Every structure is written in C-alpha cells, then in structure tokens.
Amino acid sequence: MHVHRQERIWMTFGLAMLVIFLAVITTAAVVDGFVPPSHVQSIDPTKVAQTPPFDHPGLRKVADGAYEAYYVARIFSFTPASIEVPVGSRVTFYVTSADVEHGFSIPETGVNTMVTPGWVSQVSHTFKERGTFLLVCNEYCGSGHHMMAAKVEVK
Ligand SMILES: [Cu+2]
Numbered sequence: 345m346h347v348h349r350q351e352r353i354w355m356t357f358g359l360a361m362l363v364i365f366l367a368v369i370t371t372a373a374v375v376d377g378f379v380p381p382s383h384v385q386s387i388d389p390t391k392v393a394q395t396p397p398f399d400h401p402g403l404r405k406v407a408d409g410a411y412e413a414y415y416v417a418r419i420f421s422f423t424p425a426s427i428e429v430p431v432g433s434r435v436t437f438y439v440t441s442a443d444v445e446h447g448f449s450i451p452e453t454g455v456n457t458m459v460t461p462g463w464v465s466q467v468s469h470t471f472k473e474r475g476t477f478l479l480v481c482n483e484y485c486g487s488g489h490h491m492m493a494a495k496v497e498v499k
Contacts, residue, residue: 389461420488447482
C-alpha cells in the first residue's frame with residue numbers, strides 16, 4: 345500500500361502528539377499525585393456511613409465563631425438537611441458522596457464545589473449576613489436532582 349509522503353508526515357506528527365500528551369498526563373498522575381482540586385482526603389464511598397466523621401454528619405463547633413460542617417450527599421438529599429450558625433461564623437464544609445457525582449453550592453456565597461465519590465471536598469465561608477441560605481446540588485445526578493437541597497440558617 346502506498347502512503348503519500350505528506351500523509352505519512354502528518355500521521356507521524358499526530359502519533360507523536362498522542363505519545364507526548366499521554367506522557368504528560370502519566371507524569372502528572374504519578375509524579376505530582378494528580379487529584380481533583382481541593383479533594384485532598386479520600387474515603388471509601390461504599391463505607392461512608394461507617395467512616396467517622398461521616399457516620400454522624402452535622403455541625404461541630406471548633407472555636408468561638410468557627411465551625412466544621414460534615415455533609416453526606418446522596419441521591420437526592422444532603423445530610424444534614426439544615427444547620428444553624430450565629431452570624432459572623434466561619435464554617436468549613438467537608439462533603440462526600442455516598443453514590444454518584446454531586447455538586448455543593450450555596451449561591452451568592454462563593455461556596456461551590458464538586459462532590460466526587462471517594463473524595464472529601466472542602467470549602468470554607470464566613471457568613472456575615474443573617475438569613476436562610478439555600479444549599480443546592482448543581483451537578484445533574486438523576487431524576488430527583490432538582491429536589492436535592494438543604495439550608496443554612498444564619499441567626
Ligand atoms: Cu444533583
């Protein structure tokens with residue numbers, strides 16, 4: 345079979361690019377410990393209900409004005425469904441999924457992260473205004489996705 349010289353050049357170029365891209369991705373994965381952004385802690389997604397602190401999700405006070413909130417996302421709800429913090433509180437959210445990919449977003453606050461099974465997402469926010477903040481899933485996760493919400497009460 346005769347392959348035209350220019351065609352051979354472009355096939356070689358394409359193949360070389362493929363090899364370079366695979367080498368870069370493999371190097372990033374192996375050498376740099378490639379993980380999704382902000383997801384530094386891993387968890388067995390099949391054992392979320394038995395893994396502390398996600399076996400008892402909820403709000404923990406760590407200091408005056410500082411809280412940690414542990415959430416489990418699963419189709420189609422967040423646990424806890426509601427938390428209440430004093431105005432001015434800094435809340436660090438730790439979120440994991442017990443099933444599929446979810447989102448974790450509190451509009452108008454900058455709290456917005458993906459929730460990937462096997463990983464613990466972490467995001468912090470200081471609530472400077474009183475009110476009821478809606479917490480929603482913003483990654484389509486199935487037929488009940490639009491009902492997947494919780495709330496943060498700032499009093
Ligand atoms: Cu969803």
